[in-house]
Structures are given as structure tokens and as C-alpha cells.
Amino acid sequence: GVGKTTLIQKVTQALKSSGVPIDGFYTQEVREGGKRTGFDVVTLSGNRGPLSRVSPSSGSSASREYRVGQYVVDLVSFEQLVLPMLRNVNHGGDTEKRICVIDEIGKMELFSQAFIQAVRQTLAGSGTVVLGTIPIPKGKPLDLVEEIRSRKDVKVFNVS
Numbered sequence: 001g002v003g004k005t006t007l008i009q010k011v012t013q014a015l016k017s018s019g020v021p022i023d024g025f026y027t028q029e030v031r032e033g034g035k036r037t038g039f040d041v042v043t044l045s046g047n048r049g050p051l052s053r054v055s056p057s058s059g060s061s062a063s064r065e066y067r068v069g070q071y072v073v074d075l076v077s078f079e080q081l082v083l084p085m086l087r088n089v090n091h092g093g094d095t096e097k098r099i100c101v102i103d104e105i106g107k108m109e110l111f112s113q114a115f116i117q118a119v120r121q122t123l124a125g126s127g128t129v130v131l132g133t134i135p136i137p138k139g140k141p142l143d144l145v146e147e148i149r150s151r152k153d154v155k156v157f158n159v160s
Contacts, residue, residue: 004133008103024101049077066111086118102132
């Protein structure tokens with residue numbers, strides 16, 4: 001709620017309008033009647049789908065639920081939107097520098113092992129600059145987030 005996604009959107013618009021090759025996604029709050037009911041994934045190519053929705057807390061659920069607080073994560077929707085885009089970024093040639101927006105690499109997104117793998121591949125690719133957001137650590141550190149934070153080739157800006 002400090003404005004990370006808003007900042008990402010403004011930087012993305014500026015880069016796009018100056019002709020820089022850019023792809024990726026951001027997460028956007030979904031509100032109904034003034035209350036946050038979840039988050040959507042929005043790709044820079046214009047696709048959109050649910051990342052998570054508020055769900056009444058249930059004692060036991062038939063299927064494996066991925067939960068963060070009051071939100072249930074829609075892993076299938078997230079992976080269908082994000083993985084093809086990341087694979088596409090990773091399989092482009094190294095001839096031109098590209099920018100890949102990943103907003104965000106957080107608890108909900110990290111339920112996906114395929115996403116973790118794709119992010120690592122993207123960071124390893126020499127032709128791609130990643131513009132991403134990671135959460136400030138609170139509670140148990142998230143392995144991939146700390147791995148990214150400690151990389152020598154990563155510059156972290158704190159947004160407040």
C-alpha cells in the first residue's frame with residue numbers, strides 16, 4: 001500500500017513511450033464496494049486474471065488451498081498468465097536488451113514452483129533487465145526474495 005505498483009506502472013509507461021522493448025506483469029488490487037476483495041495479475045500485453053480473492057476461512061477444504069491471510073491464491077490463473085510471458089522473455093535472443101517487469105515477487109506468487117524457476121532463469125539471462133518489486137521482510141524470510149535482495153547485480157530502492 002505504499003505505491004510500489006503505481007511507481008511500476010508510471011515507469012513502464014515512460015519506457016514504453018520511449019520505445020524500449022518491455023514485457024511483464026503487475027498486480028492490481030480488486031475492490032468491491034470500497035473493500036479490497038483480492039488481487040488481479042495484469043500483463044503488459046493487456047491480459048488480466050485473478051491472483052487471489054478473499055475467502056471465508058474454512059476449517060478443512062477438499063482441495064489444497066494456497067492461502068495468504070484472508071486470500072486464497074488462484075495458482076492456475078496466475079501461472080497461465082505469467083509463465084508464457086516469462087518463457088517468452090527468456091527465449092528471446094540476447095541481441096537486444098529487454099526489460100521485464102515482475103510486480104511482485106511475494107508470498108502469493110511464491111506458491112508457484114514454476115514461477116520461482118522462471119524468475120531465476122530471467123535473472124540469469126544476460127539480455128534482460130528486470131524491474132521488480134519485493135516485499136520488506138516481516139516474519140519468516142522468503143527464500144527467493146532474500147536471494148534476489150543479496151545479489152550483487154541487484155539495486156534495491158525502498159519505496160515509502
